[in-house]
Amino acid sequence: MSNPDPSADSSNFALxxxxxLLDDSSFEGEQRLxxxxxxxxxxxxxxxxxxxxxxxxxxxxxxxxHQGKGTFAGPxxxxxxxxLEELSKRxxxxxxxxxxxxxxxxxxxxxxxxxxxxxIERLLRLAEKTASSSDADGRELWDSALHRTIAEAAGxxxxxxxxxxxxxxxxxxxxxxxRERARSGERQQAYVEQHRRVIAAIAQREAHAAExxxxxxxxxxxxxxxxxxxxxxxARMDGQIPEKPxxxxxxxxxxxxx
Amino acid sequence: MSNPDPSADSSNFALxxxxxLLDDSSFEGEQRLxxxxxxxxxxxxxxxxxxxxxxxxxxxxxxxxHQGKGTFAGPxxxxxxxxLEELSKRxxxxxxxxxxxxxxxxxxxxxxxxxxxxxIERLLRLAEKTASSSDADGRELWDSALHRTIAEAAGxxxxxxxxxxxxxxxxxxxxxxxRERARSGERQQAYVEQHRRVIAAIAQREAHAAExxxxxxxxxxxxxxxxxxxxxxxARMDGQIPEKPxxxxxxxxxxxxx
DNA sequence: TCCCGAACCAATTTGCAAGTGGTTCGATGA
DNA sequence: TCATCGAACCACTTGCAAATTGGTTCGGGA
Numbered sequence: 001m002s003n004p005d006p007s008a009d010s011s012n013f014a015l016x017x018x019x020x021l022l023d024d025s026s027f028e029g030e031q032r033l034x035x036x037x038x039x040x041x042x043x044x045x046x047x048x049x050x051x052x053x054x055x056x057x058x059x060x061x062x063x064x065x066h067q068g069k070g071t072f073a074g075p076x077x078x079x080x081x082x083x084l085e086e087l088s089k090r091x092x093x094x095x096x097x098x099x100x101x102x103x104x105x106x107x108x109x110x111x112x113x114x115x116x117x118x119x120i121e122r123l124l125r126l127a128e129k130t131a132s133s134s135d136a137d138g139r140e141l142w143d144s145a146l147h148r149t150i151a152e153a154a155g156x157x158x159x160x161x162x163x164x165x166x167x168x169x170x171x172x173x174x175x176x177x178x179r180e181r182a183r184s185g186e187r188q189q190a191y192v193e194q195h196r197r198v199i200a201a202i203a204q205r206e207a208h209a210a211e212x213x214x215x216x217x218x219x220x221x222x223x224x225x226x227x228x229x230x231x232x233x234x235a236r237m238d239g240q241i242p243e244k245p246x247x248x249x250x251x252x253x254x255x256x257x258x
Numbered sequence: 259m260s261n262p263d264p265s266a267d268s269s270n271f272a273l274x275x276x277x278x279l280l281d282d283s284s285f286e287g288e289q290r291l292x293x294x295x296x297x298x299x300x301x302x303x304x305x306x307x308x309x310x311x312x313x314x315x316x317x318x319x320x321x322x323x324h325q326g327k328g329t330f331a332g333p334x335x336x337x338x339x340x341x342l343e344e345l346s347k348r349x350x351x352x353x354x355x356x357x358x359x360x361x362x363x364x365x366x367x368x369x370x371x372x373x374x375x376x377x378i379e380r381l382l383r384l385a386e387k388t389a390s391s392s393d394a395d396g397r398e399l400w401d402s403a404l405h406r407t408i409a410e411a412a413g414x415x416x417x418x419x420x421x422x423x424x425x426x427x428x429x430x431x432x433x434x435x436x437r438e439r440a441r442s443g444e445r446q447q448a449y450v451e452q453h454r455r456v457i458a459a460i461a462q463r464e465a466h467a468a469e470x471x472x473x474x475x476x477x478x479x480x481x482x483x484x485x486x487x488x489x490x491x492x493a494r495m496d497g498q499i500p501e502k503p504x505x506x507x508x509x510x511x512x513x514x515x516x
Numbered sequence: 517t518c519c520c521g522a523a524c525c526a527a528t529t530t531g532c533a534a535g536t537g538g539t540t541c542g543a544t545g546a
Numbered sequence: 547t548c549a550t551c552g553a554a555c556c557a558c559t560t561g562c563a564a565a566t567t568g569g570t571t572c573g574g575g576a
Contacts, residue, residue: 035535035537036538047552048549048550048551048552049550051537065536065537066536066558067536067537067558067559068535068536068558068559069536069558069559069560070535070536070537070559071536071537091416095415095417096416098416098417099416102361102364106360156353156356156357157348157349158354158356158424159356159357159360162357162420162424165420169416293566293568294569295567295568303520304519304520304521305520306519307520323568324527324567324568325526325527325528325567325568326527326529326567327527327528327529327566327567328528328566
């Protein structure tokens with residue numbers, strides 16, 4: 001009987017050689033392997049056959065590769081994003097919402113305890129602006145400024161940096177549409193009232209009340225988000241249907257690497 | 259009577275010209291101004307006089323400058339660090355501890371709800387290792403791995419990224435010494451017991467208990483940190499005195515930029 | 517005493533070259 | 547007919563040197 005996959009012959013040879021190389025003590029740590037072109041010449045096979053073997057080893061987790069860097073022995077180092085784009089790809093709106101629900105109530109509580117009178121003045125002015133803003137973009141901006149001012153008033157630079165990180169992800173790309181749909185008219189009204197309550201609690205230095213009010217507000221926001229995501233086609237005035245079901249696509253694409 | 263500050267003559271001239279330039283619509287946004295050398299030649303004064311004028315404008319907040327970048331119209335953009343070194347410079351151990359107190363109890367709660375059985379197995383193994391580890395470095399590593407595994411088990415990639423960020427700051431530079439001193443023998447014993455409690459709660463899926471146990475644990479850690487920082491020279495078995503009062507120096511160096 | 521020009525320092529940006537894995541293509545040979 | 551190879555190209559990363567910028571110092575000159 002003939003070989004069912006003759007194409008793998010020289011690749012198999014390469015696999016044997018590569019496994020021997022990896023088992024060798026010289027590649028113990030996270031050592032870098034020679035470049036593909038060099039390695040192929042060393043073993044005496046073509047680059048294509050070598051790459052097939054490397055794919056197997058990578059799938060096994062014995063090596064990892066990165067374009068422009070090289071091929072390395074050992075498991076792929078834990079990928080901690082640290083830059084926004086990567087992080088933004090790997091998360092999704094519900095995760096972000098969960099994080100906000102953990103962080104921002106704490107920020108509100110701390111703000112109630114540590115805000116300066118100047119902070120509180122700024123908050124009150126912002127609340128007015130948010131309420132009186134008419135267009136969606138304007139609301140968006142004032143709302144963002146309001147939440148950030150609370151984060152500043154909390155007086156913890158590290159927490160502020162974390163808030164900024166989350167906020168930048170939130171403002172990224174495709175989510176704007178989602179958020180816009182999540183704030184219908186009456187919901188927007190409720191948001192304004194909830195903001196007022198949070199700010200009032202902070203202004204009166206009621207830490208617990210501030211935390212509670214903020215959590216309640218974000219619960220409402222989360223609920224709005226869920227509603228939009230689970231019923232993607234509510235009656236729309238303009239009758240337009242989004243070309244792509246944003247939520248589903250986004251989630252699938254994001255989920256691929258935990 | 260003579261001019262009390264004749265040195266400001268050409269600088270004043272430059273100020274007038276510059277204000278006119280800034281009021282001009284062409285520099286509305288965060289536009290970049292010409293280089294100092296060019297600008298000085300344009301206005302027809304020396305660079306030194308120009309720089310005096312620019313200092314005034316910068317103090318007024320109408321422009322901002324940065325070495326190697328240039329001079330820009332408008333207020334200085336909000337500085338959101340985003341990279342570890344900057345962040346690490348701008349925070350201090352107590353801030354980090356406060357953040358951990360906000361984040362990690364939430365992580366423990368989520369882990370209790372969402373951990374896989376595999377996660378729980380890993381946690382139990384790690385707890386053993388941590389308890390049996392003898393040297394300080396070993397404890398440090400196992401402890402870190404334990405907390406991170408809980409963060410992983412919480413199943414929120416964004417929260418995990420935040421945890422990693424905080425953890426990297428925590429492990430940075432000078433704080434290692436501080437932490438080492440904060441874990442005396444009996445405190446270490448208590449930590450092991452607290453870890454056991456957190457893990458047990460997670461394993462039994464008791465979300466609230468897990469959150470509570472983790473908060474209690476971190477409260478103890480915080481207390482240990484405070485004790486070390488407020489009484490920098492406890493009685494030491496070996497009689498050695500650290501060459502430098504680490505806490506004070508570190509705090510001062512870190513504090514310089516809020 | 518003040519101003520100017522020059523020079524130097526330090527931080528940043530920019531462009532380029534080299535090297536890497538990822539991919540496509542046509543020629544070759546079993 | 548098919549797998550293979552070599553070549554070429556693309557996309558990404560790294561490293562380095564040049565250029566540019568603000569920050570600073572110094573000496574000449576009015």
